[in-house]
Amino acid sequence: MHTLIIIFTGILGLIVGSFLNVVILRMNTGKGLGGRSMCLSCNKTLHWYELIPLFSFIIQKGKCTGCHSKISRQYPIVEFITGILFASIALNVSGTVHIILWLIIVSLGMVIAVYDVHHRMIPVKPLIALAVASLLVGFHIFAAIIVALPFLALWFISLGKWIGFGDVELMAIIGLALGISAGFSAVILGFWIACLVILPIVFYLKRKGRKHNPEIPFGPFLLFGMYLTGVWGINIVTMVSKMVH
Ligand SMILES: [Zn+2]
Known part of the structure; x- marks a missing residue:
């Protein structure tokens, strides 16, 4: 059971990491956090399957499906590291409140x-x-x-x-x-x-x-x-x- 919780928290970390990328990118630019994600080069609105943390980047070989421009490596790196960090917190920290605070x-x-x-x-x-x-x-x-x-x-x-x-x-x-x-x-x-x-x-x-x-x-x-x-x-x-x- 505990292993499942660690895996689940890791996957949650991948998703949160993908959101953090948006926060980092839009912070202090005047842009809000709402709105659909777009390719920064061709403004193509991204489909759901292009927004899967880590996997979309790997499947698309790091390129936009519209204009084939390179997607910043920051995206998968932040997602991956956040996933690892989250899983390690589920592994090491005890108590639900402390786990949430550390996340x-x-x-x-x-x-x-x-x-x-x-x-x-x-x-x-x-x-x-x-x-x-x-x-x-x-x-x-x-x-x-x-x-x-x-x-x-x-x-x-x-x-x-x-x-x-x-x-x-x-x-x-x-x-x-x-x-x-x-x-x-x-x-x-x-x-x-x-x-x-x-x-x-x-x-x-x-x-x-x-x-x-x-x-x-x-x-x-x-x-x-x-x-x-x-x-x-x-x-x-x-x-x-x-x-x-
Ligand atoms: Zn594009």
Whole structure:
């Protein structure tokens, strides 16, 4: 029975992911969320069978059936990852209310992360919604301040050059959801994974003779750290303190 619930939640994730793509695409463009989906190149209205998450993209080989222009790979990637995230929440999180809150948190996190990648900016409305969901899941108000404070200082000292204010807000939200120990763990994980991903890219660009460092969105890494600690229970802080003792 439990396996069925995990599979069902995964499929729900694919569908939600397809909706999140629309949200990401239309956010801050003045367009509403209503109306039929269309091909962005030829404005062909899409049939239901062209809107099946993941499968339509695979069957159509990533091309519009009308004009054969390429469909952005963002669509299947967001759908697939949301499906995996949803299934993993059904697998790891206990309690219906907490499961639903975490499904909301990863959905909002997905919107924020992809938007941050595209625009190097954390969108306000999903961030506020994420703060509310995080408050409900953890209620660690004091931890929000403690986790964000060192990074708020970094932001203040560097006048926003080392770290963006949106990232500081994300850290406060992480503290709000996870508490002090798990909150710091999530932020540390985010930093480590960011380094693992970013350092090879910077090294590669240096070898190619590029002078400017690429501006890297940090939000997605923080959110990934939040997911790893919150959903999978990976807590670097307790792991290290166990090793020390
Ligand atoms: Zn088309």
